[in-house]
Amino acid sequence: MYTELETRVLDIRFEDEEIQHLTTDKGAGRALLYKRMTQAVKVGDRIVVNTTATELRLGTGGWDIVRQVLSRKEEQWSTSDPQGHIMKARYTPVQHSVLTVESQESEFHGVFTKPFSLAGSPVWLAELHSMVPLLYYLTQQLNKEYRCCVIFDDQAALPLMLSEQLRVLHQERDFTSITVGQAFGGDYEAITIASALQCAKMIVKADVIIISVGPGVVGTGTSYGFSGMILSHWSHSVSALDGVPIWIPRMSFADKRKRHYGISHHTVTPLSQFTFEKAVLPLPYMAKSQRETVLSQLNKASYRVQHDIRFAKQDDVSHHLKNALKQATMSIQTMGRKYEDDPIFFLAVAEALRVGLELAE
Structure with missing residues (x-):
């Protein structure tokens, strides 16, 4: 099962370097945005959220997850340190590289x-x-x-x-x-x-x-x-x-x-x-x-x-x-x-x- 919907950002209730907590007008009414995988949003932006966990009413699934920002049209967007080459969330749309302590590039x-x-x-x-x-x-x-x-x-x-x-x-x-x-x-x-x-x-x-x-x-x-x-x-x-x-x-x-x-x-x-x-x-x-x-x-x-x-x-x-x-x-x-x-x-x-x-x- 996979479900998603398009919704609008009504408010940013929390934000730090890694995450945004959003209030939205549809779905669960609240959504998580991970900045290392999705560009940060502003109030009024249209977004696509993954609603699978909230549809299933899972215990830790009280938040929709932002998958895409529709109202931003940048041709290229990137984040985080480019040094690492070890992939996390491999072969998914949100795969991204990190610098692991064991890697040849690591100081350790x-x-x-x-x-x-x-x-x-x-x-x-x-x-x-x-x-x-x-x-x-x-x-x-x-x-x-x-x-x-x-x-x-x-x-x-x-x-x-x-x-x-x-x-x-x-x-x-x-x-x-x-x-x-x-x-x-x-x-x-x-x-x-x-x-x-x-x-x-x-x-x-x-x-x-x-x-x-x-x-x-x-x-x-x-x-x-x-x-x-x-x-x-x-x-x-x-x-x-x-x-x-x-x-x-x-x-x-x-x-x-x-x-x-x-x-x-x-x-x-x-x-x-x-x-x-x-x-x-x-x-x-x-x-x-x-x-x-x-x-x-x-x-x-x-x-x-x-x-x-x-x-x-x-x-x-x-x-x-x-x-x-x-x-x-x-x-x-x-x-x-x-x-x-x-x-x-x-x-x-x-x-x-x-x-x-x-x-x-």
Whole structure:
């Protein structure tokens, strides 16, 4: 399915170097324009917007996407740095080149011609985009000097500038992003997870390295048809580079869907069936009944290797977590739920960070 329509720009509600938020007279009534792929517009311009996601009423599809500006007749239009030759969104009408850190043209090229090891460093694996700002503000609670680097894979939104949370985080001194694969818009661009890890360690010199995705993950209610299956690939890449993969469990006792209640099968399935190198799975302090539920779920799984599964014996994180949520510039939610609605999700992220930092020491 593909749908589009012609509409007119009524207002520019937000604009920065990368994006415009527009009010339009048709469709969803609001549209996103990515400046690296479409020339910026003014009020009154006629545009063509892709309405597919809004027609389907997708969770993250509340915006139409500008595909073409009709009222501008420039014969040639270009943007961005022409140095790079690695294509993103390859072989689509919006393909564009970027300068990746590994490229021969890059000032960092020499770094990637040398052997590399994570040398026992922890790397946190975060299935959901909502985990990213939470992790950052938690690191700042624990140590304001920590440099946090997030590697964004292409299993969800490709343009990083879609995320309002990331537009805020990119203003923070100690936050850095790397976009990998077909994802684009990070502080650094990389071709693979492995070289992004090398960049995070050797160039960014990050204290906390996280692998995650942008907003808009996919799930189908099936055994293997969900974005989180990529976690096993991330875990193997970290292990192959002599790092310690720290799986952040997706947990909920508010989600009514059986597959996400307790510890989500989005964590258990890729960890148990598809991960062949040992990983660490920290679990937060829970009430007895909750612990028994999660333990039962874990015991029913069939594992390829014996993982390091750690149940917290006491609550060492809720104080830091509450302070982190207060520090956050924007409200942090997951599936529309705040901390008060589903505390275990937030506590699981905090405990995973604590355990990983403890291992690093």
